[in-house]
Amino acid sequence: MSTQLDTQRLLRSSNPVPNAVSAEPLDASATALLQRIVNHTDPEPGPSRGRRWLIGTVPRLAAVGALALVTLVIGVSLVDSDDGGAYAATPTPLSTEHTPTRAGAVDELLALAARAEGTSYDAGPGGSIRVVYQSWSLFTRIDGVEVSSEVVPQRITRLVGPDGQGTITTEHTAEGETTESTTSIDDGPQTRLAADVDGLTAQLADRNPSGAAGRVNAIVESLLETPAGPGSRGAVLRYLAQTPGIRSVGEMEDRLGREGVGFTVSSDASGLPTSYTLIFDPRSGNLLGYEEMLTSDPGKLQVPIPSVIQYVVWEQSTYTS
Amino acid sequence: MRMTNPAEGTPDAEFATYFREHHGHLSAYVRRRCDEALVADVVSEAFLIAWRRRAESSSGGRAWLFKTARLVMNNSMRAERRQQRLGHRLASLQGSSVRASEDSTTEAEVVLRTLRRMSEPDREVLMLVHWEDLGGAELGEALGCSAATAAVRLHRARKRFRRALTVSSASTDVPHSLKEIFR
Numbered sequence: 001m002s003t004q005l006d007t008q009r010l011l012r013s014s015n016p017v018p019n020a021v022s023a024e025p026l027d028a029s030a031t032a033l034l035q036r037i038v039n040h041t042d043p044e045p046g047p048s049r050g051r052r053w054l055i056g057t058v059p060r061l062a063a064v065g066a067l068a069l070v071t072l073v074i075g076v077s078l079v080d081s082d083d084g085g086a087y088a089a090t091p092t093p094l095s096t097e098h099t100p101t102r103a104g105a106v107d108e109l110l111a112l113a114a115r116a117e118g119t120s121y122d123a124g125p126g127g128s129i130r131v132v133y134q135s136w137s138l139f140t141r142i143d144g145v146e147v148s149s150e151v152v153p154q155r156i157t158r159l160v161g162p163d164g165q166g167t168i169t170t171e172h173t174a175e176g177e178t179t180e181s182t183t184s185i186d187d188g189p190q191t192r193l194a195a196d197v198d199g200l201t202a203q204l205a206d207r208n209p210s211g212a213a214g215r216v217n218a219i220v221e222s223l224l225e226t227p228a229g230p231g232s233r234g235a236v237l238r239y240l241a242q243t244p245g246i247r248s249v250g251e252m253e254d255r256l257g258r259e260g261v262g263f264t265v266s267s268d269a270s271g272l273p274t275s276y277t278l279i280f281d282p283r284s285g286n287l288l289g290y291e292e293m294l295t296s297d298p299g300k301l302q303v304p305i306p307s308v309i310q311y312v313v314w315e316q317s318t319y320t321s
Numbered sequence: 322m323r324m325t326n327p328a329e330g331t332p333d334a335e336f337a338t339y340f341r342e343h344h345g346h347l348s349a350y351v352r353r354r355c356d357e358a359l360v361a362d363v364v365s366e367a368f369l370i371a372w373r374r375r376a377e378s379s380s381g382g383r384a385w386l387f388k389t390a391r392l393v394m395n396n397s398m399r400a401e402r403r404q405q406r407l408g409h410r411l412a413s414l415q416g417s418s419v420r421a422s423e424d425s426t427t428e429a430e431v432v433l434r435t436l437r438r439m440s441e442p443d444r445e446v447l448m449l450v451h452w453e454d455l456g457g458a459e460l461g462e463a464l465g466c467s468a469a470t471a472a473v474r475l476h477r478a479r480k481r482f483r484r485a486l487t488v489s490s491a492s493t494d495v496p497h498s499l500k501e502i503f504r
Contacts, residue, residue, distance in 0.1 A: 011451035015430035020345025188438030206440040
């Protein structure tokens with residue numbers, strides 16, 4: 001038997017959940033679900049832009065989660081919109097007045113990469129990973145006919161050993177109460193980020209970065225999982241410099257009040273025009289924050305324009321013994 | 322209020338047919354990818370979206386439902402990384418299923434362990450093809466790309482899977498049958 005066929009047989013035989021039979025009658029719960037949907041839900045006559053965004057282009061940054069620390073929550077109350085409806089409160093955009101340097105984004109990124117590579121190793125000893133980050137996300141869900149928006153604050157601590165086994169601790173704040181939950185994970189052996197741009201590009205290719213926004217998301221996803229030493233930070237910055245449409249935002253503060261420099265790409269790949277901004281420490285090249293902001297069309301989201309719809313703030317990212 | 326048994330040919334009846342045809346497949350798809358406690362919610366929401374977007378869902382068939390369910394999982398459970406959830410799911414399924422024989426159980430465990438360590442895109446395309454039996458245009462629909470692109474992704478994912486399984490088979494705790502295949 002060929003290895004190809006063996007591979008297929010192995011995969012098929014490892015299927016842990018038997019496939020369903022289409023002709024099988026529905027059980028009681030499925031029948032009840034069908035009745036609930038058909039009897040109590042108005043159909044939407046046709047696709048709309050807002051709905052396309054909702055279900056067709058959920059940002060790849062699902063990893064980020066809807067995260068934020070209590071102290072960083074801007075608010076969950078609704079504010080009046082111009083048309084008398086209610087907006088979901090969203091964080092104040094970090095920077096609306098851009099101050100790009102004359103050098104331009106690419107030169108600025110390359111200069112920052114060189115500075116990062118020139119710093120002494122600071123990513124910590126040992127092979128275990130500790131990443132702590134806060135984030136916030138406005139996400140949508142289908143709840144009745146209208147698309148509703150919700151603010152969900154969380155803070156995540158990721159502790160992973162070299163073998164990929166570890167924990168994710170999530171602090172979740174809702175209605176003034178903070179709850180904490182810890183989950184065990186097994187991500188397999190951990191790989192350090194490459195310290196050269198070609199190696200990093202190959203690593204990030206596994207995340208299928210598509211377009212400029214995809215490349216930014218690949219960076220964010222990687223750095224949510226893995227600390228970056230000086231060489232890797234340089235590689236990240238050089239990778240970003242190769243991103244089509246990258247622009248300099250200039251000096252800005254992240255949501256912890258740290259000084260940074262911002263770089264952004266714009267894309268409507270999500271279905272709604274969105275800017276994706278990364279904020280780096282101007283000295284070390286460490287990634288401090290990430291912001292997603294709707295720039296011109298909220299679709300069916302009840303938010304004003306512009307509106308931050310997601311952000312991440314890295315508190316700590318280091319190797320430990 | 323619409324009726325429980327809608328007349329043949331009505332939108333309700335067409336959706337009911339669609340629902341009956343795909344409910345089991347979608348439930349299995351979701352059950353392979355997220356915690357059991359969340360399966361009903363994800364299936365429910367995916368079908369709700371399908372109802373609201375009937376024109377699109379009916380032409381997209383089960384592949385459209387799979388894609389939608391995956392996005393629902395991403396969207397509604399952002400706090401926990403999808404890959405980690407799936408890793409847990411595969412880990413929890415490992416050893417609790419596929420127990421045809423002692424040897425085949427061990428073989429399945431090695432395969433699941435290998436899958437768990439692959440990237441999410443590679444794992445998804447392999448699972449869609451070998452567990453959900455998708456191919457061609459359906460595979461493209463489920464992945465949100467063209468059939469040609471899906472085929473390329475599948476080819477690369479299989480290569481990486483074989484490479485990963487070769488590494489796994491080098492360890493001492495795998496059955497002889499795997500060592501024979503990947504020696």
